Amino acid sequence: MGMSYAYDPGGRDDDASVAVLHRALDLGADLIDTADVYGPHTNEELVGRALADRREKAFLATKAGFVAGETRLRRDGRPEHIRAAIDASLRRLRTDHVDLYQLHRVDPDVPLEETWGAMAEAVRAGKARMLGLSEVTVEQIRTAQSVHPVATVQAELSLWTREATAELLPFTAREGIAVIAYSPLGRGFLAGRFGSAQDVPDGDYRRINPRFQEKNFEANLHLLDGVRIVAQRHGITPAQTALAWVLAQGGHVVPIPGTKHVRYLEGNVAAADVRLSADDLAVLDGLPAAVGARQ
Structure with missing residues (x-):
């Protein structure tokens, strides 16, 4: 997209x-x-x-x-x-x-x-x-x-959109339905691409996304800080950590991170080889919910 x-x-x-x-x-x-x-x-x-x-x-x-x-x-x-x-x-x-x-x-x-x-x-x-x-x-x-x-169900699933873990993921696992997890990087936020709300380009849809509004953005940086802590343990990027968390939600879950750059693509693909420990997952699961409505 x-x-x-x-x-x-x-x-x-x-x-x-x-x-x-x-x-x-x-x-x-x-x-x-x-x-x-x-x-x-x-x-x-x-x-x-x-x-x-x-x-x-x-x-x-x-x-x-x-x-x-x-x-x-x-x-x-x-x-x-x-x-x-x-x-x-x-x-x-x-x-x-x-x-x-x-x-x-x-x-x-x-x-x-x-x-x-x-x-x-x-x-x-x-x-x-x-x-x-x-x-x-x-x-x-x-x-x-x-x-x-x-055959498949698409759902927004990431560390800042976790609603699907409650009912949808268990149901689809039982039914043999694959879940295609879109926006697994929180629309780029979890990759650490933006330092502030002002970094979002003019004309970009995220300019009107509630979670990218200034006060909400600043509050959500605490969530990103937690992702970075786990990333540092493994010597990987926050984006790879966020994708590894999505992959850990079940063998039937397929994240579809989007990018326009080969270097980011290669980093995203490498996330498939990351194995998060139980302690890592506990830290990530315990992160605060994102501030701002999902859009």
Whole structure:
């Protein structure tokens, strides 16, 4: 997402992003996650360009269910929208199928069974191999499962967004559903990228995120201090520590950190080799909750 949308719009460099995607595949980080609304559309086009000669190396995932309006995103789970969206995504991605097709958000105005049924049609047509949900409750997962198997659930999961650990992670573990943990670095905060709220670039979505507002940002630095203590024990970065914590939440949890820089990508991939001790996890689990609403 961040290569084309929401984060640091002045820093967009498609050639550099293609290089990052190629390096990710070389390192075995082959889950490439995008969505039609990122841009809108430009991120899928970028991914399609990057994978043009190496599609077989990627596990390609995209999403539908959001539509970009003049002022904000709106949800659209109508079956006719889903049917049109998958075809448009495949054209932009330059492929005849995606490995994972995800419902970006449930539309409260459309029965989930109808939306999910249209997505299941994409599987039967060979346009998608499997289906996933994003930002849903356990009951919504059960509803979808009654129509077609749920392979994955996306949820925000990091040391500053831990709500999923209470019910979602145990349920998905029992059901054999993978959890794709988005924003595992707290939208960059847990990597220590920003020293103050003023460091967030102009035009960056985080400028309006409650947790990046000045007083909240300063309060959240205490959380980052705790991450750094554990990182120093292992001689690793705060970002690698935060990713290792997400990985420690279960073998079915797959974090998807985003970056536009090869050096950060390589550091993120190296986090897969970090093993946190019980004492490390106790310290991290005991860190204060983030201050400010999740957005």
